[in-house]
Amino acid sequence: MKKRCFTYQSDPNLEERFMDDIVGLLDEHDVEESLKRRVCLTVSEAFTNALRHGNNSDPTRKITICLSINRNQISADITDQGTNGLRSIMKKSAPGPLSESGRGVDLMYHYAARTRFEETSQGGLRVILEFDRESQEVS
Amino acid sequence: MDIIIKDESNVCILNLRGRLDLASGTALKEEVNKLFAQDKVSIHFNLMEVEFINSSGLGALVSIMKEIRLRKGRLTLSNLASYVKEIFEITQLSHIFEIFETETEALNSHQPTLAG
Numbered sequence: 001m002k003k004r005c006f007t008y009q010s011d012p013n014l015e016e017r018f019m020d021d022i023v024g025l026l027d028e029h030d031v032e033e034s035l036k037r038r039v040c041l042t043v044s045e046a047f048t049n050a051l052r053h054g055n056n057s058d059p060t061r062k063i064t065i066c067l068s069i070n071r072n073q074i075s076a077d078i079t080d081q082g083t084n085g086l087r088s089i090m091k092k093s094a095p096g097p098l099s100e101s102g103r104g105v106d107l108m109y110h111y112a113a114r115t116r117f118e119e120t121s122q123g124g125l126r127v128i129l130e131f132d133r134e135s136q137e138v139s
Numbered sequence: 140m141d142i143i144i145k146d147e148s149n150v151c152i153l154n155l156r157g158r159l160d161l162a163s164g165t166a167l168k169e170e171v172n173k174l175f176a177q178d179k180v181s182i183h184f185n186l187m188e189v190e191f192i193n194s195s196g197l198g199a200l201v202s203i204m205k206e207i208r209l210r211k212g213r214l215t216l217s218n219l220a221s222y223v224k225e226i227f228e229i230t231q232l233s234h235i236f237e238i239f240e241t242e243t244e245a246l247n248s249h250q251p252t253l254a255g
Binding site for chain 2: 012013015016019034037040041044045048051052097098099100101102103104106107110
């Protein structure tokens with residue numbers, strides 16, 4: 001499985017750049033359009049959570065995105081340099097109908113085949129998103 | 140994101156093109172605030188050319204809708220691509236927003252009804 005990692009500052013204006021990096025990598029592996037959309041959306045949600053909640057929009061803190069791709073599976077790993085990220089995910093409640101935030105984790109669970117949250121040894125949050133290429137293509 | 144604004148007689152139409160995410164959602168709210176400053180509170184978003192939307196983009200739309208409601212105005216959406224529509228359905232925001240298939244249908248709904 002080929003793995004490539006990208007590291008970004010916690011800057012919302014970098015979202016377009018990281019998306020270009022990810023789309024370029026997915027295109028290199030001929031990932032079909034609907035699966036590409038799912039990967040991009042869920043990684044975007046994890047990136048935004050890392051930026052706003054994990055790293056508190058502190059530009060000195062980094063977000064690392066690693067993508068592993070083979071014929072059968074895509075795995076995305078998004079890690080921040082925050083603290084207590086796992087606890088805040090565990091405490092998360094469903095957003096109200098007029099809430100302006102809180103829908104990102106639900107979208108990750110919906111669009112990824114498997115979603116896991118782990119705490120890094122430094123206390124940051126690591127989000128692991130996995131997608132099955134074959135099952136996505138059949139559906 | 141590119142935002143093209145057309146000012147019709149009783150409704151402002153915003154054609155959105157590109158990505159609707161955290162950064163562009165903030166820019167969109169700023170554009171709409173300029174319309175509020177001109178007392179324009181009947182607003183339509185044509186999303187035909189929105190190629191990507193995430194929860195931050197949805198949050199910006201919810202924020203704008205709430206502000207419009209406070210100002211006794213109205214927000215409509217139209218021309219959602221299938222994948223955008225799906226995201227509205229998953230998040231149940233399809234029940235919150237007034238969503239039309241076409242811009243024409245949405246604009247017709249903005250027309251004042253004549254009292255009989």
